[in-house]
Amino acid sequence: MKRPVVQGCCLWISGYVLAIYTELPWLTWMTSALLLAALVILYALRLPGRQTLGALLLVVIAYGYYQGTDQRNITSLPLAQQQQISPDGSEATLLGRFASPVTIDGDRASFTLEAESVRFHDNTAFPLGGESVQVSLRLMEQAQQTIASGWRRGDALTLTGTLRSPSPARNFGGFDYRRYLRLHHTHWLLSAKGVDQAQVQPAAAHFSVVQMLRWNDELRAALSRCMDVIFPASQAGFMKSMLIGLTDDLDPERFQQFSQLGLTHILAISGLNIAVFLGVCIWILRRFKVAKESYLLICMGLLPFYVLVTGASPSIVRAGLMSMIALYAARRGGMKEVLHILAVAAWAMLVWDPYFLLDVSFQLSFLVTLGLILGVQRVTVLLTPYLTSPTLRNTLAITLVSQSVSFPVSIYYFNQFSLLSWIANAVLVPVISMIVFPAGLVALTIGLIYIPLGQRIGLLISWLNQAIFWITDQLQQIPHLTMIWPSPSMAWICFYYGFLVMIYLLWQRSYLHSKDKIPIILEVSTRRSTQGMPIKLSLLLAISGFLILLWMGYSPNRFQRTGLVQFIDVGQGDAILIRTPYGRHLLIDGGGTLTFHKAGDDWKIRKDPYEVGRKLLVPLLKKRGIQRLDLLVLTHEDADHSGGLQAVIEQIPVKQFLFNGTFKESSSMTTFFSTLVQKDVPLLPAQVDDWIDIDPVTKLQVIYPLETNPTMIEVVKEQNARSVVFLLEMQGTRWLFTGDMEKESEAAVLDYLRDHPALVGSSNSAARIISSNNKIDVLKVAHHGSKTSTTSEWLTYWKPAVAVISVGAMNTYGHPSPEITDRLVNENVAIYRTDRMGEVQMEVRNSGIFTRMKLWK
Template sequence: MSQRPIVAFAVCWGIGYAIAVIVRLSWMNLWLAMAAGMLYCAAMIMRPKGTVWLRSLLIVAAAAGVYGDHDARNRSLVELQTDEVSGVHFQGRIVTPVSVDGDRVSFQAEAESVAIPEHAAPGNGGKGERMQFSIRLLAQEEQETARRWERGDRIELDGTLRRPAEARNFGGFDYRNYLRLQHIHWQMTAKGTAGLTVTPPEAGEWGGWLAMRSIDRFRDRLAGQVDQLFPPDQSGFMKGMLIGLTDEIEPQQFERFSRLGLTHIIAISGLNVAIFLACLIWLLRRFGLTRETVLLTALALMPLYIAVTGASPSIVRAGLMAMIGLYAAYRNRLKDGLHIALIAGVGMLVWNPYYLLDVSFQLSFLVTLGLILGVPQMNKLLPVKHAKLRDALSITIVAQLISFPLSIYYFNQFSLLSFAANFALVPAFSAWVMPGGTTAMLLGFLWGTGAGWLGWLIAKTNALLFYVVEQTSKLDAFQTIWPSPSPVWILAYYGLLCAALVLLQPFAAKDESAAPEPMLYGTKTNKLPFLNRQTMNRYVLLPASLLGFAGLLWYGYDPERGTAEGRVQFLDVGQGDSILIQTLPGGHTILVDGGGTVSFRKPGDAWKERRDPYEVGRKLLVPLLKKRGVQQIDELILTHQDADHFGGLQAVLEHIPVRRFLFNGTLKPLPAVEKLFQTALEKGTELVEVEAGDTLQVDAGTALHFLYPLPEGEREGVRMEQDQNPSSVVFLMEMAGTRWLFTGDIGQAEERKLLDRWSAVSRGFAQGEALAPAAREPALSAGAGAQVSVVYKPVDVLKVAHHGSKSSTAEDWLNAWQPKHAVISAGANNIYGHPNRQVLERLTSHGISAQRTDRDGEVQMTVRGGKIYTRTKLRP
């Protein structure tokens, strides 16, 4: 601590915050921080011997107290027992830029007063409560009205107050916690602009709003320049790269960069700051200013640059480091990059402790620290003589190694081409596209023609680079999927990485003229040459660290390898079905349906479409599957082709390899269905039609017996069918001694047909008759006889058909199967009234315990030792 006090303080401060995040004890508060601070000051004044560890612990305690106090104060002034209240009157002020996206307007506002009908007034009248607003526009003309709203405007409206939605699936995105980390606990929603009033600040209220509004307007003007200079398919990307406006980046374009690990190109960070400072300093020197004046002017303009580019954690970190560095250069003092980074980091954490949980902050600081510490060491290890090439290789290698754990933790994917893509493409973007784009954007205010020429050159470069990114991102064989690792795994990764890097230093390139060092001889003080430190490092510690590192990666790629559990996970995908099955003992992955987003757009409603509309497969299902480490789907079963069952599967096929696609042998005449099957064929997925009588032996302990749809003579190809519910695939799964019945969206008529069919089959076999098996795909076995023995036995779990609709789950159906448990997949607050009250009463009368995704969120059932254990996300 005495040699590197800033480093020691920053490490201890971070540890203290981490402890407070994990433990969350009530006595971790401001009093603890003050007591630890006073004791630390006393220890520094008295300086008794052996107090280094004591002082370190006091810093940890002070940091834990600061974080705990900050978190404890993050409480809402609006205390309600319900999650939603209508008719709430809000008066306040808009405090963020206003975003208009299709028929949605979003912003944040701080309340001056909140009036809630039939409820007591909030504490302090609600004054100071920050809320997230979402206004649904009713007419296209209202878009222009909303675009005129600015930060600082007073707003008054009546709307609905809602508590933000929490994660409804294990490991899913938690919007409630996301807003809480911004000190927001409520959402306000309203329809149309006619019932609200928005007015600019009055004469005596401007304060800092004038500066903020000026910054927003200047940013909008810069965005307008980018729109004029670059084609539509590039302007969103360039806005993100140059001024931090990421809302308009095309989703497919962002996804391509993400698959190659190149999204940091779009994020405003240290590279942007470096280019800004280089151009600014060069310009100021042209005016003949002194070195001190140049440095102070650059220092004074950095906050403006941070504000104009969006003030994300990464740009704040880079800006603070630049400001500290400029001041240090002005005073000819602190020049240690590590100290500068740590001072900026601790300063940000003191200002807002929640930065610690921000992925942008984590990646930005870890990669920065890794580059400062690791690049010099990596340079010594690389046998490359060309200095610039060696530096580029070292920077890319170190950045990849440092960012890898956080990348797979948050994004669950890593491309084996990421290193090559970063090494080849980042220099092109950073050395030409970024500075050239900045120059063209600013030049447009002075010389539009020249800016247009420069923009044209950059656009041509972008077109080439985008083409390379697009083609490279299509190479699915190089994409790997990783489950989110535990914090212990991440710490072990960094520990072994550091150990290996240190132990490799003796292998660094040395001067060839120097005498070779003996490998097996000890020092003068070591009488046992085979036990000297060099030998231990080379032959024991280094191999152990490298093997440990490789083993850690092997385990992290598939931590569930060899598990003795089977899992059936009824995902909450809203008003739809999606069931993830991991079999026992083979660990095969089966996905039944994929949910979907149903759109009710009318002709003329194109203006309502958002730039990146919500799609359940891309936004929810695929991220969940990746987070759980689903690297391949062995069997994808589409029960039928209604949008709430197949819609999310398009994204699944595009992002995750699928071996076999099982469906009901029909096609619904929809372009989306045609695209789905075409994608499956392009990806090399085997298409298999199933019907009653088919059996699929998944592994030694798991079999799927298909009970419906009923065969209709010899198959003569796939037939078109508009009404899909009556043709839903129904199958019985036997896994490790448990029985599960999956029913799609069949109705009571289909339930009756299925029961009659298998009753007839059972009678036929009892009389010695035989049924001729139909021609089957090689993957399936045919013939009803294989299933008669398993059909009429009670099942452990019934997936209730058609989301609990009253048209399904008849008394005879329950009597035939006698399930112990039932699961209903339905959307919360759905407009169809699912599940139906009669169906729930019917289940209760049969003594069947029912879990519902609309009420319970995701329902997870684990098979262990022949028993089923259940947990739900919202009702533990």
């Protein structure tokens, strides 16, 4: 068998993939152990057909191993007790040890607790056997930051707080925190207030694995403090991320910029760091005349230490394992093929933790490395007729291969691709990898010995970093070059790689047939392939098919003729995304995160706070392939409706902006309107007027505010009463969107409509004059179901069939009001609530409206 290790690894991964997408309960660890014994006997007896049967057995063994691991990934808490824990959580006291360093960000300390037992308020107690629990501790005073920062991994801890299950994804395609924590073998969250709820006992100093990890934490913290001194404050976080994998101080905006340009791999510790580290070590050892066998052995011993210091992410573990195997092979003169080394590293990691296969860092790291191993040399040869410079050929080949191989995985997880990514990687990666990173290591090493000299080197690096940041700033400002891609299906990804391989093979055959001249790809060769079709015509067809595949992946809903109204769960706020039957996109409001800070509370401000627009709404819009918003509607400027829109307009093009014609004085709204003006987005003050055509079967009609002066913006502090209210008619259905309007606004609208009965009739010109049928299909209930609106008169006038209440789970306002829900029930209106059901999607087809909900409680 050729390359048995590589083939075995591929079969093992195939078994895992089958286990992820199917379920056979009878396949467990025990079954896998028995089949493994059968596999050994099969090869020991050298039975005929052993290769085919062995391959099948290996896939089934991997299936059982993954499924057995997954079945055992459950909490130790008894099921009966789990059912008693309410969705809001239950008071509990955990006894255990710190299993991670304590991260402090503003008024929050977070860490992982290795819990030995749990005791509930009724004094019932259960052992947990060292189960991981994610802890979030709210700090009540600034002095508590110092106390919490003194806690260390391994210290004993007794902590009282609220124990609850992690929240699942509340939106279709949204981030699933519960699944994320489960893949890290964590099933519970504990939230507590104040360090007085914690009793900490420092761990006794004795040699152990925990003590080694504790020393490693202290070393990483010391290196972090050293870099704070060596590098300018604006660049320290950037250098920490690159050199030792600490991302806590990395500027979120800088990370977003690098992400949009496809440069995030620079900020992730990976094979590049290992290569530079080994290069420096080998260079130093060779200067001291150390023998080859000795310095290879020394480097093998240093690698695990370096992997730990840099955070032990999947990418650095992969690179570390590959390097250790390669060093061992070089020392012993065996297994020199890089592909085998990659397969051994992947197999070892997947046996250690099968969930690595689902980690984006693992996937990108191994895919890109595999692509570089298999593709760079071959592509370099094929580029020979076009480029005479070896350096340029190699650089272009590396960029082509790495970008092409990583593209489908990148858009699946990050949903964006910059057309400048190729240039940015080709220009900046060599500079950063060859100069900034090695120089940073030197500055850090020297700074540990003599700070002033390290600072001088750090100053030189900072000038180069400033030039790099200036280049990325300029590249990011070039409009229309960042493409937003919806997350593709697994079938699309498989076809992508299939076309990629096909194009390479045909290109290679075309090259071999045309060595004596520069091959012109679009030329139809007179030579024919073994199938009888001209090779270059085959290549042309393959490229055409590949381009069609990309076009389908970029806009999969291009020919879909159904409307979709999506009431996104953004917590206590509104965000409604509408896709019309002809592919227009409207966004109504953007949610927002309410923050309350008093004078002297600056210490509570977090470096990377949760912000609905950046963390939830924009990723969701990108995942759904929203490349442009044809109309953005802000019903009013309260934070729970407007807060998330700043991130939206920064990252997604907006064609028009409709608002209530007022301005609420605040720094956030000033920034918001300034950004709209800078981007030349037309500002449309809402006013009662004729129907606005969105597409051939979708129209919009503003019915409130009743009076708006489009030439003058009025400053209004209380915004609810000025909410934009409008009707939407789409493919024969009628929808009413109400913002946070109040009773007085409802009464004013009803009085106006009774005087203008044709205004809200059908948008059909003949029917508008005579129709007084005001019935609507769907009502978006105003103000999250507050009793300040949705009067009986309002419901009687509109006669809605369905009502949707956008409201946050466990909100402190008591929304929705029982008075309102009872009123809706009495009017025979079906109620959908985002707090209980998560996102609510309503699809408009010719046969009616079809509804689906993400959750149901």
